[in-house]
Amino acid sequence: MPELQFAAIVPARGGSTRVPRKNLALLGGRRLLDYTLDACCDAGLSGLIFVSTDDDEIATMAAGRPGIRVIHRPAELATATASTESVLLHALDILDREDVSPDWILTLPPTSPFRTAATIRAFIDAVTAAPHDQD
Numbered sequence: 642m643p644e645l646q647f648a649a650i651v652p653a654r655g656g657s658t659r660v661p662r663k664n665l666a667l668l669g670g671r672r673l674l675d676y677t678l679d680a681c682c683d684a685g686l687s688g689l690i691f692v693s694t695d696d697d698e699i700a701t702m703a704a705g706r707p708g709i710r711v712i713h714r715p716a717e718l719a720t721a722t723a724s725t726e727s728v729l730l731h732a733l734d735i736l737d738r739e740d741v742s743p744d745w746i747l748t749l750p751p752t753s754p755f756r757t758a759a760t761i762r763a764f765i766d767a768v769t770a771a772p773h774d775q776d
Contacts, residue, residue, distance in 0.1 A: 655696025
């Protein structure tokens with residue numbers, strides 16, 4: 642059986658209604674977004690980590706890290722009322738145009754800074770160990 646391919650989509654818009662610039666806010670001296678990106682890289686997803694953002698500062702910060710690609714999302718998907726589903730569908734359209742078609746997509750918001758590489762890895766290992774259809 643071929644090895645399953647996993648990709649992470651990190652939805653990180655620039656605005657926030659309650660906490661300004663939340664995804665770049667510092668927690669313990671590190672940006673909130675850094676926790677998620679570090680966990681993704683440490684879990685072995687490098688090269689298949691996509692940050693979906695409308696924000697130039699977030700895009701520059703993410704693109705400057707090895708193994709991380711930026712998906713520039715349109716303004717209508719960067720509002721407080723835009724759904725995560727719509728952001729993911731946009732990202733999947735972009736990935737499809739780039740001929741990137743992972744078997745599994747992990748949605749990893751930066752607002753969960755205590756998610757670890759071990760947690761991501763445990764999910765990947767559990768999925769990989771489970772029986773799958775060959776279709």
